[in-house]
Amino acid sequence: MVNITINGKTAQAKEGEMLLSVIRRLKIDVPALCHHEAVEPLGACRLCMVEITKTEWDGWSKFVTSCLYPVEPDLIVSTHSDQVNEIRRTIMDLYLARHPNSPEIRKLAEEYGVLKTSYEVQVDGDNCILCGICTRICDAMGFHAISLVGRGHGKTVAPPLNEAPPDCTGCLSCALNCPTNFIEFSDQDDKRTIWNKEFEMLACVKCGATTITREFAEHLSKNRDIPFEYFETCDSCHRKETSLTMGRIAAWTKEAQS
Amino acid sequence: MQIKEVEHIKKLRNKYLASQKKFPRKVMVCCGTGCLANGAGKIVDAFTDALDKREIKHFAVEAIKETGCHGFCEQGPLVIIEPSGTFYTKVKTKDVDKIIEQSIERNEVIESLLFAEPKSGEKIEKYGDVDFFKHQHRLALRNLGKISADSIIEYISVGGYKAFAKAVTTMKPDEIIDEIVASGLRGRGGGGFPAGRKWRTCREAAADTKYVVCNGDEGDPGAFMDRSIMEGDPHAVLEGMMIAAFAVGADQGYIYVRDEYPLATTHLQKAIEDCQESGLLGENILGKDFSFSIKIARGAGAFVCGESSALMRSIAGEIGEPRAKYVRSVIKGLYDQPTVLNNVETYVNVPLIIDKGSSWFKGIGTEKSSGTKVFSLVGKVRNTGLIEVGMGTTLREIIFDIGDGIIDNRPFKAVQTGGPSGGCLPAEHLDLPVDFDTLTEVGSMMGSGGMIVMDDKTCMVDVAQYFLGFLVEESCGKCVPCREGLFQLHKLITRICEGKGEEGDLEKMEHLSQTVLTASLCGLGTSGPNPLLSTIKYFREEYEAHIRDKKCPAGVCKSLIKYEINDKCTGCMACIPACGYDAITGEKKKIHILDQDKCTKCGACYAVCKFEAIDVS
Amino acid sequence: MKNRFIVNPVLCTGCRTCELACSFAHSVDGQMGRSRIYPLDGGMTDLWVPVTCLQCEEAACVKSCLVNALRRNPDTGAIELNEDICVKCMACIAACPFGCALHDTQHDLIIKCDLCGGDPACAKFCPTKALEYKPFETKKKKLAG
Incomplete structure (x- = not known):
């Protein structure tokens, strides 16, 4: 265990744990737009920056992204010092200039007192904040269907060659975890469309309800050693089946006991 | 040619030197990229053809050396007759016969091909007497122009691999590191981190595999220090890396060369192959328990890949984007293993330090920045090119002695140092000694050695706008302060150049710059606003003229003139x-x-x- | 001796107290969450079966999770879902052959029984002891006797 001080209070952290994880455990609200626990930290949005110092640093302090700064013994952390707040305000100001139409960005900017951007608004700015959560999750799940493409200000998220990605199984994890709900998809008539690729939703053999795509189910069955028939019945019908099976066992037990 | 023990190196050297004695004169044709572009290849062919036609006593094709870059590219193609040192510039193929007849056969000087000092017009016979060369102190560039660029035996003939042999056979790894630490050698790539300390941490890191990596991804506009060294003296780079590998305990090395440097890649590749063939690279080198091999990794030309973490990711086949490194790369670098990363110029200093000793090296330069530094001197100076001076040389000496002053005798306005993320310094700082620390103190940096001289016809707002534009283009786009911050800074300064600047824009840019400096992920962002901040600091009135009076005093910004x-x-x-x-x-x-x-x-x-x-x- | 979660449908009256307890125990921001347990018709007169996660040894939900959000708690033996890691791909819901991974549509969360971290509310409030959380050995003896 490592002892650190966060905003004047002592806290205990596991060796090698990242500062942000300790901060969140203490329920201190530090914003982060590129952070997701399912994937390795990236340090791209810079909103989770905190100011750190140590007694022996003699008044000197530095700013680090807490999402990927491992705890050190006797670290003194300020999550909302004036300078930290100023950095966050400026970053939100920059975000707001680029994504003026994103409700999520507008809300977070407002929390930091930025109601209107000081910079040139990009009229054609979309809502993708290039946090890379979608691509990192896609990589972590083993699909590698989409990627950040290009560099600098012109960077985008896209499938290879901007065509329907062959490796996408339509699991929707990219879209569902996008902090600004930028990634478009549609679920209609047992068909799912995402990244310009159409998927068949796997319908329950009993009631016809759908949960995941056939391609995703086939992938899981094949690669994770799960019988495909598990996926052919929906959760609700599975529960009914379970109750009937257990009912038969119970009736049999009852009979045996009497 | 097999080199299995130290004695072999000595023997090879003596044998080769003896074989060269039959040529009382040699022709050194500069075949750096600059001279080649000016037709040096044709000059070499012309010499060879001329020799086919006639027979000259004591001269043969072997006495024509295709050397590395002298650094004086704008005067190329350069031809030097050794041992007299007769220096011919802007040589054309039609001059070749004349050179053979007069300079080689009769040892005469051809007046018309001599270099004339731009200021005085005086013709100079020997290259060592030219202003451009005589004020230099060439260590890293020691062999450039002196030997055939891609020949291992030529390198050995000037004392090459002597230091490596000394290190491997007579020194313990810790002694080598002690020597490098004592020499005060600091990273020439711009960071200025003490190389010895880096090596020690890497040596002490517990791991089975360690790497030695050479950063040859020189990307600053107008800079070609490392390119020239890799092209003209590839074996010196290898020797430095080999000593480093032996000292830290690495068995694999990588040289990361940007793909825009095809000649450097070719020469390095040949150097590596020659070393493998002779046994200087491979298993049980010089009969010792030391094995080392080197591979070339070619970069695809992204500026940010010169940043250490991006470079290592690029070698590993990942996207070349920096990652935050709160764990340093000497502990966890390439493939997550301890890695020593130095740039080309740093490595070529290593054999010299081992050969001549740390106290010799420490005696050159200043107390905190020992040795020399190579600069790419360009812009409005009379002599442009690649130069090397002792640390602590003043900007004035570099610009007015070596560079021979400003073209057309115009007034000096500023010098931009340190590449795109360096800063612009005005005349008041001309007497500053150039080293790692002084330039940083006044808002610029030495960086990897870019130096652009500007006269009064240069608009500082335009200069800052250019560099910011470059950085916006080259930002990898990973972190917000760099991607969006530099973009907005560039927008603001472009508006000023177009005469649309408003009161408060300077303050807004200064404020935003602070966040970009503090909050960016890698060095590109944390130094990106430097050209802007330094020009605002020293040339604020010029910005104000653009904003308030809608005038560009230097007459550059098109919308305002x-x-x-x-x-x-x-x-x-x-x-x-x-x-x-x-x-x-x-x-x-x-x-x-x-x-x-x-x-x-x-x-x-x-x-x-x-x-x-x-x-x- | 570790506690085990024991379901005895014979004693279940279908009063749905367990559902209520579960919802309360898993409230989200002060709102009741979706229950992880459902007493369902056992297919015969007066027979109710409280269906909930069986914490399978070789669980399909764990296998189906590509981001490793489902892990067994070594203290309770329950397979717990780490909501922060979960990417909501619904693979576990589709994979579980007992239908015991669920989607809380109101709060957009994937949920499953976590045995309340070692003190399951359903068992605590079950008026008929159809649900019990107690050392396994007792049950074994009872069966043997």
Whole structure:
């Protein structure tokens, strides 16, 4: 265990744990737009920056992204010092200039007192904040269907060659975890469309309800050693089946006991 | 040629030197990229052809050396006759016969091919007496122009691999590191981190596999220090890496070369193959328990890949983007293993330190920055090129002694140092000694050695706008302060250049710069606003003229200037066809008229006018 | 001795107290969450079966999770879902052959029984002891007797 001080209070952290994880455990609200626990930290949005110092640093302090700064013994952390707040305000100001139409960005900017951007608004700015959560999750799940493409200000998220990605199984994890709900998809008539690729939703053999795509189910069955028939019945019908099976066992037990 | 023990190196050297004695004169043709572009390849062919046609006593093809870059590219192709040191510039193929007849056969000097000092016009015979060369102190560039660039035996003949042999056979790894630490050698790539300390941490890191990596991804516009060394003295790079590998306990090395450097890649590849063939790379080198091999990794030209973490990711086949490194790469670098990463210039200093000792090296330069530094001196100076001076040399000495002052005797305005994320320093700082720390103190940096000299016709706002534009292009786009911050800074400064600047813009840029400096992920962002901040610091009134008076005092920013024809016009009609937009009309011997509505401010008329009849305001 | 979660449908009256307890125990921001347990018709008169996660030894939900959000708690033996890691791909819901991974549509969360971290509310409030959380051995003896 490592002892650190966060905003004047002592806290205990596991060796090698990242500062942000300790901060969140203490329920201190530090914003982060590129952070997701399912994937390795990236340090791209810079909103989770905190100011750190140590007694022996003699008044000197530095700013680090807490999402990927491992705890050190006797670290003194300020999550909302004036300078930290100023950095966050400026970053939100920059975000707001680029994504003026994103409700999520507008809300977070407002929390930091930025109601209107000081910079040139990009009229054609979309809502993708290039946090890379979608691509990192896609990589972590083993699909590698989409990627950040290009560099600098012109960077985008896209499938290879901007065509329907062959490796996408339509699991929707990219879209569902996008902090600004930028990634478009549609679920209609047992068909799912995402990244310009159409998927068949796997319908329950009993009631016809759908949960995941056939391609995703086939992938899981094949690669994770799960019988495909598990996926052919929906959760609700599975529960009914379970109750009937257990009912038969119970009736049999009852009979045996009497 | 097998080198299995130290004695073999000595024998090879003596044998080769003896074989060269039959040539009393040698022709050194500079075959660096610059001279090759100027036709040096044809010069070499012409020499060879000429030798086919005639027989000259004591001269043969082997006495024509295709050397590395001398650094004086604008005067190329360069030919030097050794041992006299006769220095010929701008040599053409038609001059070759003359050179053979007069300089080689009769040992005469050909006046017309000599270099004339731009300031005095005086013709100089020997290259060592040229202002450009005589004020230099060449260590890293020691062999450039002196030996055939891609020949291992030529490298050995000038003492090459002597230091490596000494290190491997007579020193313990810790002693080598002690020596490098004592020499005070600091990273030449820009960071200035003590190389010895880096090596020690890497040596002490517990791991089975360690790497030695050479950063040859030089990307600063106009800089070609590392390219010239890799092209002209590839074995010195290898020797430095080999010593480093032995010291830290690495068995694999990588040289990361940007793909725009094909000649460097070819020469390095040949050098590596020659070393493998001779046994200097491979298993049980020099009969010791030391194995090392080197691979070349070619970069795809992203500027940010010169950043250490991005470079290592690129070698590993990942996207070349930096990652935050709160764990340093000497502990967890390439493939997550302890890695020593130094740049080309740093490595080539290593054999010298091992050979001549740390106290010799420490005696050169300043107390905290020992040794020398290579600079790429460009811009409005009379002599441009690659130069090397002892640390602590003043900017004035570099610009006015080596560079021979400003073209057309115009006033010096500023010097931009440190590459795109360096800063611009005004005349008041001309007497600053150049080293790692002093330039940083005044808001610029030494960086990897870019040096652009500017005269009074340079607009500092325009300069800052150019560099910010470069960085916006090259930002990897990973972190927000760099991607969006530099972008907005560039937007703001572009508006100022276009005359749309507003009161408060400077303060807004300064404020935003602070966040970009503090919050960016890698060095590109944390130094990105430097060109802006340093120009605001030293040339604030120029910014204010753009914003308040909508004027560009240097007459550069197109939206803020006007071309006008004054009464000095003789009516010579030279400017009329020069204007591609039919903006100038007039008759012979009558003052011409410039139509402001048609004028695109391209400056073509200004360039052709011989009578100073065109005003820029 | 570790506690085990024991379901005895014979004693279940279908009163749905367990559902209520579960919802309360898993409230989200002060709102009741979706229950992880459902007493369902056992297919015979007066027979109710409280269906909930069986914490399978070789669980399909764990296998189906590509981001490793489902892990067994070594203290309770329950397979717990780490909501922060979960990417909501619904693979576990589709994979579980007992239908015991669920989607809380109101709060957009994937949920499953976590045995309340070692003190399951359903068992605590079950008026008929159809649900019990107690050392396994007792049950074994009872069966043997």
